[in-house]
Amino acid sequence: MNGEVDEESSLVDINETAIFLNLSKAKVRKLIERNILRNNWGQYTNLIRFTKKVSHIEEGSVLNYSDANLxxxxxxxxxxxxxxxxxxxxxxxxxxxxxxxxxxxNGYNVRAAQINGDIIAFTRGGLVCPYTTEKVNELIDPTFFEDYPNLILCAEMVGPDNPYVAKTCYDVNSLDFFVFDIREKNSGEPYPVKKRRETLEAYKIKQVNLFGYFKPKDAHKEITKIINEIGSEEREGVVVKDPEMILQPMKYTTSNSNCKDLEFGFKFYNDIGRDYLFSRVIREGFQAAEWNENNQKLKDRCYRVGSSILYPMVNTINSVGKNKKVTEDAQIKVTRLEVLDLFKQHLNRSGIEVHFEEPIPEEDGYIVKMKKLNKSTNDKTESIWLGDYW
Structure with missing residues (x-):
């Protein structure tokens, strides 16, 4: 499959955009020329995304040119x-x-917002995902956006019917939407934690678990307990926040999550960046040191980390040596086959090579199994089996 095609950026009003973003017209022109400002696809070409961070504007930001006001x-x-x-x-x-x-x-990050009367879901990179958009419209009360059209719901999509990060450790049958932040359009200002939770509870919109409020001087002890508990259930970690959302949050993950990431990374060792792999090992070292683990616990951690690295990699090497392609297996559930077609186009344009099996009809939709091919790992491993050097 091909990578992203060059989109036309004729919808960008250079003068209006420069004023709105407080950038020079020359800067906006350069962003267009360098494909940093790029149209979304299909019916969403009016939504212009930032493929990189620009000045005060985050990567993945999206400009909407359809309404009377930008x-x-x-x-x-x-x-x-x-x-x-x-x-x-x-x-x-x-x-x-x-x-x-x-x-x-542990899922994938999305932002849901009302755009010209429709509820649309954006990926972290600012792309409109047709599959996620369908799911968000099924899962949340539309009156929320009728009452708050100027707000953005920032959420994690989790569950087994997940095309990107399929996890079964949560009490989710298919795919669900868990909000972790509310932000205002244009300014990006966040809601305080308590205000966000109270607002969403009124609409029965699901949120990430709140473990509690703790004094900063005691919080490390409480968080360590939480991390040990959720780690045993293969869950990912915690985010620590200033309740007023003035200070920047920070995240901290479980050893289990780090090792699961390593398993995935070394299964596809030649596709995953080395920074991704190295950083997980570093996290394990610092956590073991802070927790002052005894000799046996440290040995257990060493075995856990080493197993996460070698077992999946050896399995990959052996599989390719037997002429079996190594794939990342996932599935989605759609209510309409039209959405499946749009999602295939979305992945194709994003440069992701996927084989879809025939849809399996169910009472409330279709299950579609998919295999994502990480080409570099397969090709590299095959070449080494044929005698090539590293």
């Missing part, structure tokens, strides 16, 4: 990662009386 759906800011809990809490949260600790769920 508006921007700000990209979700990256959350900094904590490696040592106690010193990170002391340095970054000592100015607040308490911190909110919420669950970091």
């Amino acid at each position: 508006e921007i759906i700000r990209g979700f800011p990256k959350i900094r990662r904590c490696l040592l809990l106690e010193p990170a809490l002391k340095k970054n949260f000592s100015s607040v009386d308490e911190v909110a600790v919420e669950e970091k769920m």
